[in-house]
Amino acid sequence: MRGKEVVLDKVSAKFGDFTAVNPTDLVVNAGEFFSILGPSGCGKTTILRMISGFLNPASGSIRIGEDIMTGVPANQRPTALIFQNLALFPYMSVWENIAFGLEARGVGKTERRKRAMELIELVALSGEEMKKIDELSGGQRQRVAVARALAVEPAVLLLDEPLSALDLKLRQHMRAELRQIQRMTGVTFIYITHDQGEALTMSDRVAVMNHGRIEQIDTSDRIYDHPSTPFVASFVGENNILRGRVTAIENGIATLESELGSLRGRKAPELAVGVDAMLFVRPEVLKISEQPQSDNSVAVKPVRRDMEGAFVNWVLSAGKRSLVAHLTKAADAGIDHDRSLHIEFAVDDAIVMASGELADTGGQDDEASD
C-alpha cells in the first residue's frame, strides 16, 4: 500500500446560497498524516465528502496522485472513508465486513478470507473474526472500520471524527494505534476533528479551519507556538487575550497599549502601528512573583488556585480582567497568597496580532466588552 498526494485546486462548496467552503487550495503530501481541525460547521466534513466523491465541488478540482477526480464517482476513487458512526454492516460478521470491498470487486471467497485475516491480525482482532458487529466493544468496532477501509488498499484514508464516540482512555489509545497503522501502511491519512488534542498528537501537519476557510496549515508545534490568526491562537490551546492599540514596533517587537498597561510581544507579520490588536500569551509561560524582574508585567490579585496534578492552575484578576497561569509545582511552592502579586512574561513568549475573530470558548478568556 502506498499513499498518494491529494491536491485541492480552488475547491469550493455551496449548499443553496450558503457557502460551506470558500475557494481553497490545499496540498496533502503522499503518505502524510494530515488533520483538518475546526469547530463544528466550519466546512471540514464538506471537504472530506468532496474528496471521497459524495459531494461535487461548486468550483475547482481535486487531484489524487496523477488523476483529476472530477466526474469520478465515489465507488471508483482510490479513497476509503471511515464514517463518524463507522457505518459497519450489522448483518455481516467481522471478517465479512472487512472483506466487503474485496467482495464488491469480485475477489473469490478464499482469497477474500485470507486478506481479511491478514488485516484482522494487523488491527489486533484475531479470534473475533466470526463475531457479529453488535457483539464487539467500541474500540473493536473502531478497528473493524479501519481494517475494512484498508482492505481495498486505498491510496488515501479519510477519517471523519471516528474516535468521538469513545471514552477518553480508549480514545488516547486509539490515537496511538491509528498513528502506528498509518506509519506501517504508508497510506495518506486525512483526519477530520474538532478535538485539538487529537489533531496535535497524531498529525504531521494540521490545517485549522473556520467559516469555510483554512486559516493556517502547519506542523502541530508551529500551530501552537506560532498561530497566524487570532482564531487559531484562541482555538488551539489556552491563551490569555488582551486587547489594545499598537503604539510602537521595533526589531520585531510590538508594544501594545492595553487595558492593563503597556505590554510587549512578538509582532505578527503585517502588523502596523496604530491598529487595534490583541496580545496572546499562554498560561504556561506566565510567571507569578511579588517583585517582577521586567516591566512586561501586570499587578494581579489571586482569585483561585486549582491543583490539576501535573501543574497548578491559577486564576488571577487584573482590573476587570481575569487571567490564567499554569505553574509547575516548584514555581507554585514559593507563592504567598496574601501578598500583592505580579504576573510577567518574556517578550518572545507573547504574540501581538491585529484584532480578528476569536474562537468561541464559552467567553472565559474574554470579558463582556464586545
Next chain:
Amino acid sequence: MKTETMSRSDVMLNVFIGMFVMFMFLPLMLMVMAAFNSASPPSVTDWQELTLAWFPRLAEEDRLIGCLQNSFRIAVFVVPASVLLGLSAAILLTRLEGRATNVLYAFLISPMLTPGIVLGIATIVFWRNFGVAADLFTTILAQTAFIASFPMLIIMARLQRQDRFQEEAALDLGASPFFLFRRITLPFLLPAIVSSAALAFLMSFENYNTTVFSIGGSCTLTTEIAAQARKAHTPVINALGVIFVAVTLMFSVIYTLRKQWEK
C-alpha cells in the same frame, strides 16, 4: 379518591375489552359450532346432533375447490407483483428529493383509497378495449393495483429508518449500485418484505369487492361463498371456515414459539 377512580376506570376498561373480544370472536365461535351440527342450513340454535360429516363432504364440492384454487392462482401472481411494485415505489419515494415526491406519493397511494368496486369496473372496462375479457387475469391486475400500496407503505417505513451512511460506506468501498442493493439494502429490508408479502397474500385471498367486479364468469373462494350465502347453503362452508381458523392458529402458535426460542 384517586385509587378509586383508577379502579373504576380499570373495571370500565375490562368490560370494554370483554365486549370487544366477544364482538370479534362470538361470530367465529358460532360458525365453528355450526360446522359440527348436523342441521342444514347451518345453525346453532337448532341443535340436532354432533357430527364430523361436513368435513368429508368438502371433497365433493368440486366448484368450491375450483374457486379455492383460483384464489391461490391469483395470489401467486398478486403477491410478488405487489411486493416488487411496492418495493420500487418505496425506494423511489425515499430517495427522490423535491416537490415531485409528494405528488407521486399521493398518486401511488390513491388506489388504496379508491373504492374497490371502482377499481374492479375500471379494470374490466379498460381491458375490454383491448379485447381482454374479465377473468383471473383482470382480477390479478385489479387487485395488484391497490394491494401494491400496502407493501409500499411497510417498506417505506423501514427504509426511512435506514442509516444512509451504510449505503455510502458500501459505495465508498467500491460497491456497484446493484451489489450495494443486493448485499446491504435487501438484507435490511427483508423483514419488511416478508411481512408485506404475508399481508398482500391475505388481502388478495380475502378480497371481495374488487374481485367480484373484475373476475367475470370465474370465481374465487370469497365470491363463491358470497354466492352460496345468498341461496340456502350447507355447513360445508362452515367446515372450510374451521379449517382456515385451524391453519391460522397453527401459524400463529408456530410464530410465537419461534419468537420464544429466539430469546
